[in-house]
Amino acid sequence: MTALLDVQAMQKAYGAIRAVDGVSFSVASGEILGVIGPNGSGKTTLFNAILGQVLPSAGSVAFEGHDVTGSKPLHLARRGIGRTFQSLQVFGKLSVRDNLIAAGQEFGTGKFARLFAAPEAGLGPRAEEIIALFRIGHVAHLPAGSLSYGQQKLVDIAMAFMSRPRLVLLDEPCAGVNPALIDQLTELLRRLNREAGTTFIVIEHNMDFVMNLCSRVICMAQGRILAEGPPAEVQANRAVLEAYLGA
Ligand SMILES: Nc1ncnc2c1ncn2[C@@H]1O[C@H](COP(=O)(O)OP(=O)(O)O)[C@@H](O)[C@H]1O
Ligand SMILES: [Mg+2]
Known part of the structure; x- marks a missing residue:
């Protein structure tokens, strides 16, 4: 089966900094993929390179089997990829x-x-x-x-849904949001996944949220994928714990 999103050997360098340093993964339709990793590990840059916000230095992105590497955000939105940013829009x-x-x-x-x-x-x-x-x-x-602030986050996500996306990338949706609203957000994303059939990739530091919501997790460190698998397995991974302690 063709993956909904397929990212291969993605790289993004800023001068000497390899913000994303050879990342490959794919997402099947209907998945909720979590992306964790210490600050500065390249999570947002990975999103930006997938979404055409920055031009990748190398690598490829395919959406529904079409090569969309380096496509502009507007083009990707029309194709069915939505996003939210770390800051409210x-x-x-x-x-x-x-x-x-x-x-x-x-x-x-x-x-x-x-x-x-x-x-x-x-x-x-x-x-x-x-x-x-x-x-x-x-x-x-x-x-x-x-x-x-938490309600505005919901509005922010709702805005991303105006283009009828089949895939939505969320960058730290729980940051600054109170626990009650995080539960509401978890429910909402589950429901959108189930009822609207939306696939999600979610960057998040809140491990409870990731554990509750995600079917699979990728942990990034220093621009690379350090671990990938079921949430509980990744959370318990020794290298993952060390990456967080070392950050
Ligand atoms: N526009 C930029 N110019 C220079 N360096 C950048 C830029 N954006 C990100 N970086 C660097 O790339 C690395 C990864 O950053 P980022 O993707 O924001 O990490 P994360 O989202 O995991 O916290 C960091 O070292 C950061 O300083
Ligand atoms: Mg970030």
């Missing part, structure tokens, strides 16, 4: 609903392109679908900036 002054519409207008380019995009009535029904799917109807009319 939500506009505080716009309502939650208008944030969704703005995100739908440009499928994953920069924050400022969203801000200056023309109003687009055609995206209203899709926004309502997403509001229902994410169960955020009670706050849809409120300025996104008036919500708690």
Whole structure:
């Protein structure tokens, strides 16, 4: 069977720093893959190289059997790959609903392109679908900036869903989010996986979240994959523990 995403021998160097140093893995449709590893181990850069945010120095990315290496984020969004960033991409002054519409207008380019995009009535029904799917109807009319940080994270993920992605990459969705909302986020991602059939790759430091949610985990260290397997196995791996202690 063709993998949904296949990454081969990915490298990204910044001068002498090999941020990603030969990473290969694939993701099957329906999986929830966790990516762990100490700060600076190359997790975000790996996402950026997959998603066309930076040009890989070497390696390839295939999505649904098509080579998409070096494709622009907009092209990848149209093909069905969504993402969230480590920092929120939500506009505080716009309502939650208008944030969704703005995100739908440009499928994953920069924050400022969203801000200056023309109003687009055609995206209203899709926004309502997403509001229902994410169960955020009670706050849809409120300025996104008036919500708690954790709720804004949910809106941020909802925005990524405007382009009907089959694969979504989340970069540290639990950072700064309170425990109750982390449980809610776990449930939400499970439900999206089950009901919308969305495949996820999730970078996260919160091990409870990773253990509860992920079917498989990759641990990165110094730009490479140090361990890969079932969550409990990777968590107990000696090299993984040492990588965290040494960080
Ligand atoms: N734009 C950049 N320019 C130079 N170095 C970078 C850049 N982005 C990341 N790096 C370096 O690449 C390494 C991996 O960073 P990153 O991918 O952000 O790690 P992680 O997400 O695992 O914390 C770090 O050493 C970081 O300093
Ligand atoms: Mg990071």
